[in-house]
Amino acid sequence: MPDDDANGLFGSFRDPSGFVFKNGGQVYRQINKCYRNNYDFFIKSGLYERLVKDGLMVTHEKAVISPPDPAAAYAIIRPEQVPFISFPYEWCFGQLKDAASLTLNIQKIALEYGMTLKDANAFNIQFIGCRPVLIDTLSFERYRPGRPWIAYRQFCQHFLAPLALMAKVDVRLGWLMENYIDGIPLDLTAALLPKRTRLSFPLLANIHLHARSLKKATEREPDIKNRKMSKAALLGLIDNLESAISKLKWEPAHSLWSDYYDENNYSKFSFDNKLAIVEKFLKEARPANVWDLGSNTGIFARLASNAGIPTVTFDQDYSAVETSYRKARHDGEKNFLPLVMELLNPSGGTGWENRERKSFVERGPADTVLALALIHHLAIRNNLPLEKIAEFFNKICNKLIIEFVPKEDSRVKKMLACREDIFGNYNFDGFCRAFGKYFDMKGSVTIDKSSRSIHLMKRRP
Amino acid sequence: MIRSDTIRSTLTRALFIACLTPILVLFLSDDAQAYIDPSSGSYFLQFLLAGLLGAVFSVKMFWRRITGLLRNPGRKGGDKNA
Numbered sequence: 121m122p123d124d125d126a127n128g129l130f131g132s133f134r135d136p137s138g139f140v141f142k143n144g145g146q147v148y149r150q151i152n153k154c155y156r157n158n159y160d161f162f163i164k165s166g167l168y169e170r171l172v173k174d175g176l177m178v179t180h181e182k183a184v185i186s187p188p189d190p191a192a193a194y195a196i197i198r199p200e201q202v203p204f205i206s207f208p209y210e211w212c213f214g215q216l217k218d219a220a221s222l223t224l225n226i227q228k229i230a231l232e233y234g235m236t237l238k239d240a241n242a243f244n245i246q247f248i249g250c251r252p253v254l255i256d257t258l259s260f261e262r263y264r265p266g267r268p269w270i271a272y273r274q275f276c277q278h279f280l281a282p283l284a285l286m287a288k289v290d291v292r293l294g295w296l297m298e299n300y301i302d303g304i305p306l307d308l309t310a311a312l313l314p315k316r317t318r319l320s321f322p323l324l325a326n327i328h329l330h331a332r333s334l335k336k337a338t339e340r341e342p343d344i345k346n347r348k349m350s351k352a353a354l355l356g357l358i359d360n361l362e363s364a365i366s367k368l369k370w371e372p373a374h375s376l377w378s379d380y381y382d383e384n385n386y387s388k389f390s391f392d393n394k395l396a397i398v399e400k401f402l403k404e405a406r407p408a409n410v411w412d413l414g415s416n417t418g419i420f421a422r423l424a425s426n427a428g429i430p431t432v433t434f435d436q437d438y439s440a441v442e443t444s445y446r447k448a449r450h451d452g453e454k455n456f457l458p459l460v461m462e463l464l465n466p467s468g469g470t471g472w473e474n475r476e477r478k479s480f481v482e483r484g485p486a487d488t489v490l491a492l493a494l495i496h497h498l499a500i501r502n503n504l505p506l507e508k509i510a511e512f513f514n515k516i517c518n519k520l521i522i523e524f525v526p527k528e529d530s531r532v533k534k535m536l537a538c539r540e541d542i543f544g545n546y547n548f549d550g551f552c553r554a555f556g557k558y559f560d561m562k563g564s565v566t567i568d569k570s571s572r573s574i575h576l577m578k579r580r581p
Numbered sequence: 582m583i584r585s586d587t588i589r590s591t592l593t594r595a596l597f598i599a600c601l602t603p604i605l606v607l608f609l610s611d612d613a614q615a616y617i618d619p620s621s622g623s624y625f626l627q628f629l630l631a632g633l634l635g636a637v638f639s640v641k642m643f644w645r646r647i648t649g650l651l652r653n654p655g656r657k658g659g660d661k662n663a
Contacts, residue, residue, distance in 0.1 A: 135616045239617050261615070268627035270619040330626050337622030344621055347628045356634030357627060359641070 131476045135239070137258040141188050148183055149199055149257060152192040158235075158261050159194070167233040167260065176226055177254045178202070178246075200248075202255060203409065203430040203457075207477055208242040208278070209297035210459040210467060212441040213286050213370040214449070216294065219245040219252045220279035220365045224358055226254055227269070231355065236263040240275035242303070243477070247457050250448035266348035269357060273334070276326050277303025280364055284323060287368040288313055291438045294460070301471045306331035322364030372439035393568040398492070398521060399423050401563060401576040405519045407488035414494040418444040418458055421490060425456040432486075434461035463494075464502055481515055489517035492574070496525040499546050500535045506545060506554035514558035520577040524551050528571045548573075 132140040137155035141148055151159050162168050171177040178200040187193035208216060219242060227237045237259050244256040269275075278297075281304040285293040289312055296304050310331040317323045336342070398420050402410075407429055412421035415433030417440050425431035435441050435458070444458040461467065466480035491513070498504045513520055525532055526548060527541075552561070559577035566573045 137616070238615060268619070268624050268631075270615055271617065272627055273620050273623035274617055325626075325630055330623065333626040333629075334620055334622035337620065337625060342621055342625040344624050344628060349627055349631045350635050352639050353627075353631035353635030356636075356638030357630065359638050360630075360634055 131243075131471065131478075135258060139189075143185055146198060147201060148185065149180070149197050150187050150189060150193050151195045151197065151258065152189075153194045154192075155258055156194045159258070161262060162235065162257070162260050165233045165235065167230060167235055168257075170229060170233070171226060171254070174229075175251065175253070176222060176229075177257075178248075180257055197257065199255065199257065202246045202248060204432045205478070205483060206247060206432075206457065206459055207297075207467060208245075208282070209295050210461060211247075211294070212438055212445050212458070212460055213283070213291055213294070214442055214445050215247065215252070216242070216279065216283055216286070217365060217368065218449075220275075220283060221362070222252045222254065223275065223279065224362050224365065227271075228355070228358055230260055231263060231351070231358075234263050235260045236269065237271050240271035240278060242278040242297070249454040249456055250445060250452075250458075251454075265351065268349045269354060272357065273306075273330070274303060275361065276306060276330055279303075280326055280361065281306060281309040283365065283368045284317065284327060285309060285312055287370045288317055291370055294438075298467065298470055301476065306334060320364075320367065322360055322367065326361060326364055370442075372442040374439070387569060390567050390570045394492075394523075394570075394572075394574065395420070395423065397565045397567065397574045398490070400565075401521045401574065402427070402429075402488070404563065404576060405488045405521065407486075407519065409487050410490060411484070411486040411488075411517070412490040412492075413461075413463055414491065414497065415444070415458065416440050417447070418456065420492055422453075422456065424488075424490075425453060428455060430455050431457070433458045434463065434466075436460065436462040463498070464504075484516040486517045488519040488521065489513060491520065491522040493523055493525060493531075493572075495522065495551075496529070496532050496535065500532055500543060503542075506550050507557075510554040510558055513555070514579060518579050520555075520559060520579070521574065522555075522577065523572055523574050524548060526571050 136152065137158070138149055138151040141150065168177070172179050180197040180199040183196045183198040185196055187196050208219070211219070222245060223237070223240050223242075227240070230236055238261040239256075239259055241256075241259075244254055244259060245252050246255045247253075277300075282294050282297055285296070285304065293312070306327055310328050313323070313327065318328055333342075402424055407424065410421065410424040410429050410431040412418065412424075412431065412433040415421050415435045416437070418433045421431050421433045433441075433444065433456070435444075438460055441458045441460045447453075448456045448458065461480065467477075469475055469479040469482065470477045495506075495509065498509050499506060513522075527533070527536070527543075527546065555561075555575075555577060559579055561575060562578050563576040564573055565575075
């Protein structure tokens with residue numbers, strides 16, 4: 121695949137105000153001349169300073185490097201670097217809700233300074249650790265009295281619609297955001313939501329009536345000339361959206377996975393021994409960053425993040441990720457980002473040419489991957505040959521801390537209880553053969569009072 | 582051979598365009614940034630709800646100011662947006 125990052129990251133082409141590009145491994149943003157007035161006002165009005173002071177937006181500094189498009193360039197800035205780019209369809213309910221509240225808060229502050237958000241795109245919000253921030257410096261324009269909020273529909277599609285579906289129908293509907301890059305269509309949202317949601321005024325107005333209004337407008341263009349919207353009405357709209365968002369709630373269930381540590385077949389002794397082994401291997405690996413696959417609530421990943429290593433965790437279970445996120449927010453964890461991901465079908469490249477938003481694999485490789493109590497789920501429950509699993513890890517990491525769970529383990533026995541054992545190669549020798557094709561074994565330790573073992577591997581150059 | 586009045590006229594026109602362009606850019610630049618389609622249906626709904634939402638918001642802010650004054654009689658002012 122051609123790497124066009126130097127001329128502009130592929131996902132940054134819709135807004136003519138500027139674009140993001142990479143230079144020497146760093147992300148920069150070109151601000152175009154057509155955005156000059158708005159950018160200057162954004163800085164001079166004090167809005168930028170206020171948003172940075174309140175921790176709502178990434179900082180940036182002017183950069184002295186040659187612009188990729190000199191004819192259009194007004195300035196080049198170097199924004200605060202985001203350790204890992206995540207997408208709204210990978211966020212748990214709490215993350216999307218916090219991102220929505222952040223967007224509305226920024227819009228209210230912008231209006232105080234005579235500006236307004238010209239877009240309300242969920243992809244413009246990123247998480248640095250567990251803290252959501254706006255990353256798009258070009259999202260603001262001068263507020264023109266009388267004009268409605270241009271980004272109202274986008275806000276409803278990117279935030280309110282998925283949150284309402286997650287809270288009122290099924291939390292897994294958050295994945296719809298992967299299919300709809302400009303947010304979930306409001307007519308689809310209205311059709312999927314239960315009828316009782318019409319009794320809530322914020323949902324009635326911003327989803328159901330909004331969907332109808334959009335449909336009517338395609339049949340007959342409404343007369344909106346000479347109409348004005350007062351600032352009080354605009355603030356009322358924002359207030360109403362805030363009310364809609366704050367009323368949407370979802371509580372994590374005690375799912376199989378969120379209770380996994382309480383119900384697994386380790387004794388307390390073995391569990392503590394496993395923690396010590398992982399900690400030892402992490403010290404040996406000295407990772408620049410860590411991904412934990414099948415992380416559950418992130419107990420092992422926190423061994424890395426608490427040591428100051430930027431850590432991203434992935435789990436398919438919304439309850440486990442929500443629990444993990446709430447703990448991270450509560451404790452103000454700066455190096456810990458939990459995400460929802462189905463490893464058997466990870467986020468693909470989406471948008472224009474399948475390149476607007478990068479796939480999970482394209483956002484790697486990670487320095488070190490943790491794969492604890494995972495391999496039996498992939499190999500036995502989901503019929504993935506060990507060779508395919510090793511090939512995948514070879515693509516996504518330089519170092520690997522992996523747990524091997526043999527057939528003698530009670531969990532594997534349970535998996536095989538109701539099905540034929542077609543996994544002749546699933547044994548320690550087969551494991552070593554498959555992974556030995558790509559990795560050098562740097563250390564192996566058997567967990568005390570358990571048949572399981574943990575291995576540190578390094579990818580061959 | 583090019584006549585001097587033709588040259589003068591061309592220079593005047595170039596000067597006029599050079600002066601006008603920044604003015605046009607200044608006035609048109611705001612519209613140039615509105616890159617997303619707000620949708621007329623979405624605008625229409627906002628106008629439709631404007632009166633109600635504006636009134637509710639004003640009452641809310643007024644009420645907040647009153648309760649704020651009752652709680653802290655010594656403090657003046659209220660919400661900046663009210």
